[in-house]
Amino acid sequence: METLQALVITPENLLSAWQGNRRLTRRVIEAFPEEALFSYSLGGMRPFSDMVFELVGLSHGIGGIATGQWPTSVELFAPGDPAKPATKAALLALWDQTTDLINETWPTIPAERFQESDLSFGTWQGKIWWLLFYWSDNEVHHRGQGYVYLRTLGIEPPAFWDRA
């Protein structure tokens, strides 16, 4: 196919960039003191744990990326759900389950899918590649905010360049 000559990024590239970013975000979660993770904020913003719940909820859209069958919400937990992680260890466990979910689902995404448009979560229309970029941008955005939280708590954040 002629048009494929103009394509320059592989699915493996995309997955490696995303998971590299997710490894760094995991280290940022780890760097927070337990209480500050769930309570500390600046400028009327959310605690970092609430940002992480949003990131995990978006990542669970990976099934929609692969199949077009989307979760109806990015909220994984109803208000008051006792299963919602309330400790750093539980939040990290949720993060790691999500890592596995992404890795297991990724190889099932058809290559042509990345240039298709879909209504993600029943709400946001966009091409699949764009949705993935947006989710990753959203993660980097909130993680950058987590860096400011850590700095103002007197904690040196993990190195930004390290994605190992």
Add this chain to the structure above:
Amino acid sequence: METLQALVITPENLLSAWQGNRRLTRRVIEAFPEEALFSYSLGGMRPFSDMVFELVGLSHGIGGIATGQWPTSVELFAPGDPAKPATKAALLALWDQTTDLINETWPTIPAERFQESDLSFGTWQGKIWWLLFYWSDNEVHHRGQGYVYLRTLGIEPPAFWDRA
């Protein structure tokens, strides 16, 4: 070529995502009060203008992306250089010049270049696609920090989802 079947993102996709992010970053620069742009910070971090100089310096690596001829530094201005923007208007003008530079240079990047590895700025080795992702991540990271600066200044930041 068989391997091209696995490529899923076009150069035009990458450019549109980057410039969409850059349009949002421009609005964040605009949202800062003049003095705060150059002096306000949290947690011992840099003022937002200093982060912007870093972003502009990295973006000037676009020539290296296209040709392999890299600037020797991400610093565009020597210490004390009177040409270094010291007002919001001058910083926005530098930003817009950089926008044009990226748009003019982008079509000259050979398609096969994105999967080549190079030593950017004589310092950082990586594949071209990865360097571009990293620069964009770095922009989103610092812009997210700018959002916290704005919030703590009592200023509503531009909408994150708007890339128009």
